[in-house]
Amino acid sequence: MNAAPPVARPADTALAYHTRTKHSLKAYAAGPETLDWDAQPNPFREFEGCPRLALPLAAEGLAATYGEMVTPGAVPPAPLDLAGVALLLELSFGLAGWKQYGPDRWAVRCNPSSGNLHPTEAYVLASNVAGLPDGVHHYVSRDHVLEQRYAARASTSVAFASASGFAMQRSFARSPAGPARLHLALSSVHWREAWKYGERAFRYCQLDLGHALAGVRYAAACLGWNASMVEGVSSAEIARLGGFDREADFAGAEREDPDILIQITPGPALAVAPPEPDTRGWTGTANVLDRHKLYRWPVIDAVSAATHGGTGASDPAAAAAPELPPRVVTNGAQASAVILGRRSAQRFEAKNSTMPQDVFFGMLDALMPRDAAPFDAWGFTPRIHPLLFVHRVEGLAPGLYALPRREGITGALKAALRNDFQWVKPEACPDHLPLYRLVETDCRGIARTISCHQAIASDSSFALAMLSEFEATVAADPWRYRQLHWEAGLVGQVLYLEAEAAGFRGTGIGCFFDDDLHRLVGLESLEFQSLYHFTVGRPAIDTRITTEPAYPGRSA
Known part of the structure; x- marks a missing residue:
C-alpha cells in the first residue's frame, strides 16, 4: 500500500515560494507572456446594493506641518468623528490626482503600489463615531465615499481575552453612549498584481500592505491620532470582521485575502477590540474586476494559505531597539x-x-x-x-x-x-x-x-x-x-x-x-x-x- 505524500509544512511552503519566485540574470519568475492593457482589471472594488456616504474633502486645509507630523505630541488630537475619519482616509487611501497622456487617463493615489495596481482594500469598523453609522464600511477611493457593508443592530457586548493576554470588550451598538472606537481592516486582491506580475505578485501585495500601514500612521499623525497594528488577531478573525469570508457576497468576484487590523485612537489608550458584526445585517455584492482571466497562479493561493496566522508569540521591538536621540525635524511644509x-x-x-x-x-x-x-x-x-x-x-x-x-x-x-x-x-x-x-x-x-x-x-x-x-x-x-x-x-x-x-x-x-x-x-x-x-x-x-x-x- 502506497503511503500518502507528505504534506508540506507551512514554513516550507513559504520558503519554497520565495525561492521559486526569484528573478535571476538567466530567467525571470513565472509571469504572463503578454499583457492586454485595454483589459486591465478594474482598479476599484465596489459593492452593489450598499448605502453610500459621501465624505468631505479637507486635506488641503489641514494645518499640520511635516515636522509636526513626525514629532510625537506636536499635533493636538482632532475629534474622533466623521470629519476626522474622512481626512484619515483621504490622506492614506484617497486619490492624489489623475494623470493623462494622450488618450490614457489613470488615477494616482496617496499610497504607492507596484505597477499602480493597488491590491489593498480598506474597511472602516466604527462604533460611536459621531456622524458615522455604526458598522462595517468599505472605502471607495475613486469617489471618496464609504459603502456600508454592515449595519449594527441592537447593542451587544461580550468580554474576552486576546492572544496577547489583555482583556478587551466587543460590541456593536447604535446608542451614542460609550467611547468612540475606530479600526481599519485591510485586505488584498491578489489578482490585481498577479494579472501583471504572475507568481511574484504575492510579494508585491505584502509590500503594498506595508506602504498602506505607514500611510495610515502618517495620516493619523496629521490629526494628532495614534494608529497601531493590532497583534494577536488571526487572519480568520480579520476576515470575519471585514466580511471577507462571506462566500455569497463574492460569488464570481475576486476574493480578498485578510491582512492587517489597525486600531485608531485620538490619544494613548488601552487596546480595545473592534466591534464584531454578526451574520445578519450585511448588504452588497462585490463587483468582478476581471471577467477574462487568461492565467492561473495556484502557487499564490498556496503561499497565502500557508502564511495565514498572526496569533504567534509576541515579538516586542523594545528589547532590540537601539538607544536613539529624538529626531528634530523643522520642515515647515504642509x-x-x-x-x-x-x-x-x-x-x-x-x-x-x-x-x-x-x-x-x-x-x-x-x-x-x-x-x-x-x-x-x-x-x-x-x-x-x-x-x-x-x-x-x-x-x-x-x-x-x-x-x-x-x-x-x-x-x-x-x-x-x-x-x-x-x-x-x-x-x-x-x-x-x-x-x-x-x-x-x-x-x-x-x-x-x-x-x-x-x-x-x-x-x-x-x-x-x-x-x-x-x-x-x-x-x-x-x-x-x-x-x-x-x-x-x-x-x-x-x-x-x-x-x-x-x-x-x-x-x-x-x-x-x-x-x-x-x-x-x-x-x-x-x-x-x-x-x-x-x-x-x-x-x-x-x-x-x-x-x-x-x-x-x-x-x-
Missing part, C-alpha cells in the same frame, strides 16, 4: 501637501541628483525605529537592514554601505557578508547612526544590473536593497513571511515621504535579481534575503503628462 504630492519617480536627472550630506543622513536617521510615526505603529523587532549603493552624496565616497537597524545584528551581518568588507563608519556620520562603508567604489553599473537593468537604480543619488533576517524568522512562524515584507514596505514609505519633503523623489523597485545580489555581497544561505529595492534622486519630469484634480467638481 504635511498633507507632501502626502498628496508624493509620486513614484519614473526617471532621474543624473547630473542634478547630487544630494546634500545632511539630507542623506537625515533620511537614513528617519529609517531608524523610534517611538514616532510611522514606526510606533509597528510592535515588532526591526528585521530589515538596508544595503546602500551610494552614487551622488556630497562629501561621501561612492560605494556600498550598510545600515543595521537594530542592536545585536551587526555581528551576524558581518559573518554572513563578504569577509573583505571594511565596515568603516564615515567621518561625517552622526554618532548615533549605525552606517558603515563596506567598500568604496563606483557601483552605479552594479546597482543598475542587479535591479533588472533599470536606470533608476544608477541615475539616482542612492539606491538600496532591504536585507531581511529571513529563514529563522519564517521558520519560527510562517505568518512572518508577510510581516517581513510589511516592514520593508514601511521603510519604503518613509523614504517616499522623506524624499518628497526634501525636494527629491523616490521609487520602489520590486524587480531585482535576488540571488545575483546575494552572491555579490557574499550571502550563501537563506539567513538573510533581500525583499525590496528602492532608489532616491532628483526626478526628471515628463511634461507631456498632465495632472488633473483628484476629485473634480467636489469641494470640502
